[in-house]
Amino acid sequence: MKQRQLTPLGKKIVKRLVDLNQTQVWLCEKVGVSKVYLNFILHGERSGKKYMDKIIEVLGLDEEEQQSA
Template sequence: MRAGRKGSDYGKLVKKRLIDLGMTQAELAEMIGVGRPYICRILTGDRSGEKYKADIDRILKISE
């Protein structure tokens, strides 16, 4: 994460779940059909990830 960026709450949650599950950003990206840079943008809050949120939530077992 670049200096000065906070990241979104959702991005922080995704990052935590990746760590908890021992999964890489690249693995998640491949599972949902996007590039790793897109996952990175979700983690930093540059992208909402809304289009893939249901898939990310299912894969990472995130429930609201």
């Protein structure tokens, strides 16, 4: 079975969560998505376009990260 890989944006999101000492569950609650759907976004299986602005806002990502979203 092929192991799923985080996208470059997924890696940035996970790193930012670690920097903030927060969990994916916390991010899900703030953004209003399920943990499963967030995982799909992090692994590139869903674009998450509808939620990307909110994810960027909640995590306080800068312009550089925003453009790679």
